[in-house]
Amino acid sequence: MKLINRDVDYAARALVFMARANKPTVSVALMQDPVGVAGPFLRKIMQKLHKAGIVHAVKGKGGGFALARNPENITLRQLVDVLQGRLKLNDCVFGQKICQHHAACILRHKIAGMETRLLAEIDGVTIKDLA
Amino acid sequence: MKLINRDVDYAARALVFMARANKPTVSVALMQDPVGVAGPFLRKIMQKLHKAGIVHAVKGKGGGFALARNPENITLRQLVDVLQGRLKLNDCVFGQKICQHHAACILRHKIAGMETRLLAEIDGVTIKDLA
DNA sequence: ACATAATGATACTCATGTGGTATCATTAGT
DNA sequence: ACTAATGATACCACATGAGTATCATTATGT
Numbered sequence: 001m002k003l004i005n006r007d008v009d010y011a012a013r014a015l016v017f018m019a020r021a022n023k024p025t026v027s028v029a030l031m032q033d034p035v036g037v038a039g040p041f042l043r044k045i046m047q048k049l050h051k052a053g054i055v056h057a058v059k060g061k062g063g064g065f066a067l068a069r070n071p072e073n074i075t076l077r078q079l080v081d082v083l084q085g086r087l088k089l090n091d092c093v094f095g096q097k098i099c100q101h102h103a104a105c106i107l108r109h110k111i112a113g114m115e116t117r118l119l120a121e122i123d124g125v126t127i128k129d130l131a
Numbered sequence: 132m133k134l135i136n137r138d139v140d141y142a143a144r145a146l147v148f149m150a151r152a153n154k155p156t157v158s159v160a161l162m163q164d165p166v167g168v169a170g171p172f173l174r175k176i177m178q179k180l181h182k183a184g185i186v187h188a189v190k191g192k193g194g195g196f197a198l199a200r201n202p203e204n205i206t207l208r209q210l211v212d213v214l215q216g217r218l219k220l221n222d223c224v225f226g227q228k229i230c231q232h233h234a235a236c237i238l239r240h241k242i243a244g245m246e247t248r249l250l251a252e253i254d255g256v257t258i259k260d261l262a
Numbered sequence: 263a264c265a266t267a268a269t270g271a272t273a274c275t276c277a278t279g280t281g282g283t284a285t286c287a288t289t290a291g292t
Numbered sequence: 293a294c295t296a297a298t299g300a301t302a303c304c305a306c307a308t309g310a311g312t313a314t315c316a317t318t319a320t321g322t
Contacts, residue, residue, distance in 0.1 A: 003242060006310065027268065041311055047270065060319025061267040084309095111134060114252055118245050125241055137281065158297065172282055178299065191290025192296045215280095 003118075004076075007083040010037045011045050012076065016131045018055075019071040025056075025064035045083065052082040071128035080122060087119060134249075135207075138214040141168045142176050143207065143261060149186075150202040150262045156187075156195035176214065183213040202259035211253060218250060 013035045018026045028046060032039045046065050050057045054074060055065045067074070080087055144166045149157045159177060163170045177196050181188045185205060186196045198205070211218055 003245070025268095029268080038311070040313075043269070044271095044311090050269085057269060058319085059267095059269045059317075062320060063268045063318085065269090110252055110256055114134070114249050117248065121241055121245055156297095160297080169282070171284075174298070175282090175300095181298085188298060189290090190288075190296095190298045193291060194289085194297045196298090 003087075003122075004080065005084050007045050007048075008076070008079045010035060010042060011049060011079050011083055012127065012130060013037075014042060014046065015049075015055075015067065015071070015074060015079075015127045018065065018067055019127055019131045025058050025062070025066050027064035030064070048082055049079075052078070054078060054082065067127075071131055072126045074127045075123050076125040077119060077123040087122075088115065134218075134253075135211065136215045138176050138179075139207070139210045141166055141173060142180060142210050142214055143258065144168075145173060145177065146180075146186075146198065146202070146205060146210075146258045147262045149196065149198055150258055156189050156193070156197050158195035161195070179213055180210075183209070185209060185213065198258075202262055203257045205258040206254050207256040208250060208254040218253075219246065 014031050017031050017034055021030075028039050028043050032042050035042060046055065046057075049055045050065065054068055056068050057063070057065055077087075145162050148162050148165055152161075159170050159174050163173050166173060177186065177188075180186045181196065185199055187199050188194070188196055208218075
C-alpha cells in the first residue's frame with residue numbers, strides 16, 4: 001500500500017525543478033530528463049496541475065509552465081488531492097454486521113483519527129521543504 | 132486508497148462472530164451467512180488465519196475453527212499483517228533526483244513517522260474491542 | 263504566410279492487484 | 293461407506309495504475 005503514487009512523485013520532482021530553475025517558464029522538454037520521466041507522461045501530469053491552478057501554462061513556442069504560487073504555498077497534500085484523489089483511509093468496510101452503531105464504531109473513529117493526522121502531516125510538507 | 136481491505140474486514144467479522152458464539156468450534160457454513168460472504172471465500176481467509184496461528188482448525192465432521200487465543204490478544208494489526216501484507220506507506224518513490232540525501236530526506240522521515248503511528252493505532256484495536 | 267515549438271485533450275494499451283469462484287484432496291465422525 | 297468439514301491450488305473477472313500515441317490548438321520567429 002502506497003501513500004503516495006508515481007504521479008505525485010513526478011509532480012513533486014518537476015515542481016522542485018521549476019522552483020530551482022528560476023525562469024519565467026519551464027517546458028516539459030526541459031524537465032523530462034532531470035525529473036526522469038517520459039515527456040508525454042509528464043505533460044499529462046502538468047496538465048492536471050494546470051487545471052488545479054497549481055501552475056500557469058503558456059502555450060506556443062518558448063512557452064511552458066510556471067509555479068502559480070510560491071513553493072512554500074504548494075503542499076504535498078494539494079498534489080495528492082489533485083493527482084490521486086482525496087486521501088480517504090476510511091472506506092468503512094465494516095457494516096452493520098460487526099458494528100451495530102455505525103456512528104459510534106470504535107474502528108471508524110480510530111481510522112478517522114489516523115486519516116486526520118495523516119492529512120495534517122502531508123499538509124505540512126511543501127515544495128520549498130523539498131527543494 | 133483503503134487502509135483495510137475486504138479480507139481483513141471479513142476476518143474481523145468472522146472472529147467477532149466466533150468470540151460471541153462461545154462454542155468449541157465454528158464451521159464456515161455457520162459463519163458465512165451472518166458474516167455476509169460466500170463460503171469458499173471465507174474458507175480461504177480462515178485458512179490463512181490458521182496458518183498464521185490466529186485460529187485452530189478441526190477437520191472432519193463436526194469440525195471448524197476456534198480462536199487460538201483470547202479476543203483481547205488478537206489485534207487488527209495482526210490481521211492486516213497476515214491478510215494484506217505488512218503495511219508500508221513508505222515505498223520511497225522519491226529517489227536521488229529530488230532527495231540527494233536519502234537518509235536525511237524530510238519526506239521519508241515524515242512518512243516513516245506516519246507509518247509508525249498508524250501501526251501503533253491498529254495494534255491497539257482488538258477483536259474484543261469490536262465484539 | 264509558414265514552419266516550429268510548445269500545451270490541451272483524449273483514447274488506447276499493458277501490467278498488477280484485488281475480489282471471488284471452482285475443484286480436488288484429506289480428515290474425521292456416524 | 294457416507295457425509296461434513298478443512299487443506300491446497302488453480303483459475304477468472306474486474307478495477308486501478310502506469311505509460312504511450314495521436315491529433316488539435318496556440319504562439320513565436322523568420
